[in-house]
Amino acid sequence: MTSHAILTDEHEALRGSVRRFVDAELRPHVDEWEDAGMFPDEVFRRCGELGFLGLHYDERWGGSGGDLAASLVFVEELGRCGCGAISMAVAVQTHMCTPALAEFGSDDLRERYLRPAIAGAKIGAIALTEPDAGSDVARITTRAVRDGDTWVLNGRKMFITNGTRAHFLTLAAQTEPGACHRGVTLFVVDTGLLGVSVSRKLDKLGMRASDTAEIALDDVRVPAANLIGPEPGQGFAQLSWQLQYERLSGAAQSLGQADEVLARTIEYAKRRRAFGRALADNQVIAHNLADAATELAAARALTYDTIWRVQHGEYPVAEISMAKKYAAQMQNRLADACLQVFGGYGYLNEEPVSRAWRDARLQRIGAGTDEIMNEIIAKRLGIRG
Numbered sequence: 001m002t003s004h005a006i007l008t009d010e011h012e013a014l015r016g017s018v019r020r021f022v023d024a025e026l027r028p029h030v031d032e033w034e035d036a037g038m039f040p041d042e043v044f045r046r047c048g049e050l051g052f053l054g055l056h057y058d059e060r061w062g063g064s065g066g067d068l069a070a071s072l073v074f075v076e077e078l079g080r081c082g083c084g085a086i087s088m089a090v091a092v093q094t095h096m097c098t099p100a101l102a103e104f105g106s107d108d109l110r111e112r113y114l115r116p117a118i119a120g121a122k123i124g125a126i127a128l129t130e131p132d133a134g135s136d137v138a139r140i141t142t143r144a145v146r147d148g149d150t151w152v153l154n155g156r157k158m159f160i161t162n163g164t165r166a167h168f169l170t171l172a173a174q175t176e177p178g179a180c181h182r183g184v185t186l187f188v189v190d191t192g193l194l195g196v197s198v199s200r201k202l203d204k205l206g207m208r209a210s211d212t213a214e215i216a217l218d219d220v221r222v223p224a225a226n227l228i229g230p231e232p233g234q235g236f237a238q239l240s241w242q243l244q245y246e247r248l249s250g251a252a253q254s255l256g257q258a259d260e261v262l263a264r265t266i267e268y269a270k271r272r273r274a275f276g277r278a279l280a281d282n283q284v285i286a287h288n289l290a291d292a293a294t295e296l297a298a299a300r301a302l303t304y305d306t307i308w309r310v311q312h313g314e315y316p317v318a319e320i321s322m323a324k325k326y327a328a329q330m331q332n333r334l335a336d337a338c339l340q341v342f343g344g345y346g347y348l349n350e351e352p353v354s355r356a357w358r359d360a361r362l363q364r365i366g367a368g369t370d371e372i373m374n375e376i377i378a379k380r381l382g383i384r385g
């Protein structure tokens, strides 16, 4: 189902390598990791060793110098491991906490954080959300005050994926109170600094094998050299750009996760018998799954068409928001239809379809909710000012 012109033989070869890695090194362990509420750091290191974490980054920093499509094929395939938490957490490393660092960071910052992130030696997190500011990022209150060669940070960050184990945070703080988005500044904050602490690990509905934390910053002295960009106040523009990567990776995750659960459900519908025939021999069940497959194909076409636009020099913000939103909604409808096919077994935690259903729900919230995607689309299309 990957016939879009953007995908070359090299992309398909990459897809094959990732699939082999997923089948051999992830899938056999995901139940155990889900129960433990954490997958091992070793997964990042192994992905780095295989060259998967820097597919679209410059060779100068240890990347492969490939295109955006390659990095998203990786995320899509990772989504097929049967545990959404892994593709989400690894995509934080590849598409959420590193793009702004790679694009706007100094060489010194790239050397200290991007290179080890691509190698899988350092785990990163993106710290935007706060207890009182999620969708409305411009309203963050984490404060950064300049003091000589350092910035002193105080505040709280909420819902931070990889937050209990991250070596660094790409963090948004306010450097000019009252300036709203014009005062937002991005810093790379080493979590080894005095004053950075995990206030709590959060217990979640789904994505249970990934750690999500609330993080406290109390008088944290961040070196001035760790500011991303030449001067403060550029963070909102940098984030608006970085979020496009984050959203495309969200769409790619949805495709892979949906593909996996649909394949599993088709196999079950052909095997499970009721009233003397296979479930799949009931027209209503076959048609529901045919509808799900059609929606998945539409989401994939929209996503790869949007990637094609990005790679041909466009900045298609509306289409990226559409792809992210549509793929997430498609995944939720599909996971629900699949769970129904499993009947009572679908409701058991031991059956992976229930995990797929829980994991899917986050996709409509993280990286910008459905409503925020609609706001962006409506503004870009001139539906509202």
Ligand SMILES: Cc1cc2nc3c(=O)[nH]c(=O)nc-3n(C[C@H](O)[C@H](O)[C@H](O)COP(=O)(O)OP(=O)(O)OC[C@H]3O[C@@H](n4cnc5c(N)ncnc54)[C@H](O)[C@@H]3O)c2cc1C
Pocket: 092, 125, 126, 127, 128, 129, 133, 134, 135, 136, 158, 159, 160, 161, 162, 204, 207, 212, 362, 365, 366, 367, 368, 369, 370, 371, 372, 375
């Ligand atoms: C498991 C998980 C992992 C996460 N990982 C990270 C991470 O790594 N880093 C990070 O920074 N954040 C992370 N987040 C936070 C996530 O990005 C936010 O939850 C999300 O952006 C929504 O913010 P909020 O929860 O504060 O909701 P709010 O902004 O309070 O919104 C609540 C509801 O109101 C709606 N709403 C808000 N404004 C409008 C409007 N103008 N019009 C219509 N509806 C509106 C929203 O769509 C939503 O439905 C994560 C969240 C979860 C649950």
